[in-house]
Amino acid sequence: MKLRFGTVGSPKGTPKSGTAAAIAYTRELGLDALEIAWVRSVRVSDESCLRMKEAAAQHDISLSVHAPYYINLNSQTDDLMAKSDARLLAAARKGYLAGATDIIFHPGSYHGQPPEEVYRRAKAKLAELQAILRSEGVEVTLRPESMGKSAMFGSLEEVVRLGKELEGVAPCLDVAHLHARPGDGSFNSYEEFAAMFEFVRQELGEEGLQTMHFHLSGIEYGPRGEKNHVVLEESDLAWREFLQACVDFDAGGRVLIESPNLEEDALLARRTYRQLAGLE
Numbered sequence: 255m256k257l258r259f260g261t262v263g264s265p266k267g268t269p270k271s272g273t274a275a276a277i278a279y280t281r282e283l284g285l286d287a288l289e290i291a292w293v294r295s296v297r298v299s300d301e302s303c304l305r306m307k308e309a310a311a312q313h314d315i316s317l318s319v320h321a322p323y324y325i326n327l328n329s330q331t332d333d334l335m336a337k338s339d340a341r342l343l344a345a346a347r348k349g350y351l352a353g354a355t356d357i358i359f360h361p362g363s364y365h366g367q368p369p370e371e372v373y374r375r376a377k378a379k380l381a382e383l384q385a386i387l388r389s390e391g392v393e394v395t396l397r398p399e400s401m402g403k404s405a406m407f408g409s410l411e412e413v414v415r416l417g418k419e420l421e422g423v424a425p426c427l428d429v430a431h432l433h434a435r436p437g438d439g440s441f442n443s444y445e446e447f448a449a450m451f452e453f454v455r456q457e458l459g460e461e462g463l464q465t466m467h468f469h470l471s472g473i474e475y476g477p478r479g480e481k482n483h484v485v486l487e488e489s490d491l492a493w494r495e496f497l498q499a500c501v502d503f504d505a506g507g508r509v510l511i512e513s514p515n516l517e518e519d520a521l522l523a524r525r526t527y528r529q530l531a532g533l534e
Contacts, residue, residue, distance in 0.1 A: 255533065256506040258316050259524040260287030262469065265517040273302070273352075274309040281313035285520055287508045289318045290354065296322065296344040300351060307353030316508060318356040318397075318467065321345035326362035327376035327398075328407060335379075338362075342383055342396070350392045356467055358426045361398035362407045372407050377416060384422045396423050397467055402431035402480025409435070410450065418457045425454075426467045429496050430483065430512070434475035442492045447499035455503070466507035470496070470523060485513045486522060494526060501531045 264276035265283060273290055280288050290306070292298070310317045322341045329335035346357045364372050376398075384396055398416055401408030410432055413425035427450070433441045440446070455463050472489025474481045486493050500509075509527075513519035528534045 255528065255531070256464075256504060257466075257500060257527060258285075258287040258508045259520050259527070260285045260289065260315070260508065260510050261516040261520050262289040262320055262510045262512045263291035263516065264288075265520075266515070267517060272305075274305045277306065277309040277313055277315050277317075280315050283517055283521065285517065285524065286314060287316040287318070287510060289320050289358065289510045290349070290352065291320045292345055292348075293320050293323050296341065296348050298348055298352075303348055303352035307351070310353045317349075317352060317354040318358060318508070318510070319345050319349035319352070319354045321357055321359040323360055325359045327379045328362040328365060328367070328372050330365055339379075339383060343386065346387050346392055346394050346396065347390070350394050354394065356395045356397050356424075356426075358397045358399055358467070358469075360401060360406070360408070361413070364405060364407055369407070369412070373412055373415070376407060376412075377419060380416060380423055381420055384420065388422065394422075397426035398423070399426040399469065400428050400431050400435075402428065402434040402473065402475065404435055404437065404479055410453070414454060414457050417462065424458070424462065424465065424467065426469060428469035428512075429493070430469070430471045430473035430489075430491060431480060433491055434473045434480040437475060437477040437479050439490070442490070444492070444495040444499060447492075447496045448502070451499055451503040451505065463503065464506035466505050468507070468509045469512050470509050471511060471513040471519065483512050483514060485515050486519045493523065494530075497523065497527045498530050500527065
């Protein structure tokens with residue numbers, strides 16, 4: 255398959271504690287990707303990271319990391335910016351040691367500032383952090399995630415533009431967030447998903463289209479955007495149309511599920527994708 259499917263965080267049915275066990279269980283389920291959820295903090299030993307890397311290689315599971323939520327490329331004080339930098343760098347360093355290739359993070363807030371001004375600041379900060387990582391031999395892709403509220407930095411255009419203009423940076427496109435962000439129920443049709451793929455191909459080329467990183471779930475939203483993630487079948491998200499667009503554009507990469515039922519929706523999405531692609 256061109257796309258790998260998995261969960262953000264350990265599958266709920268994982269029989270033992272620890273990420274290595276979650277990796278093994280992911281393969282047992284028939285999934286082939288896992289996003290390690292270090293969303294509160296990065297507190298993991300080097301030995302644990304090496305066990306994750308070994309398990310991922312043994313079970314052929316593609317690993318990514320979701321960095322802590324408290325990252326903001328537009329932090330408003332030097333102290334807050336230093337703490338934000340430290341969180342992203344820690345996630346990248348430990349993630350690389352664990353065998354993760356991609357580090358996903360929420361890029362921050364506009365804080366009422368002009369979007370273009372915030373973009374320039376975010377771009378400079380990402381370039382600085384990626385340079386630090388490369389100087390240390392930490393070869394990971396930093397992926398700012400598209401955000402589900404209009405007050406947050408992270409529109410489709412912004413995260414794709416960062417990927418176009420910075421080496422070692424690429425977007426994480428959260429389909430539910432893109433649907434919730436306008437607050438009006440738009441970005442929810444085959445035509446809109448196809449336009450997204452066309453935009454990615456135009457800006458990032460065929461390589462960008464073959465190395466996509468998606469988050470997928472149902473979502474509840476209001477006029478200001480995202481409220482809560484919900485399971486796919488209980489939402490209004492046209493997720494089957496999204497998967498059809500994945501097939502039609504021959505997209506490659508990963509689809510990581512953030513629904514409350516995690517592996518149930520991951521297996522549903524994988525099965526539906528295979529059916530649409532004529533693989534079963």
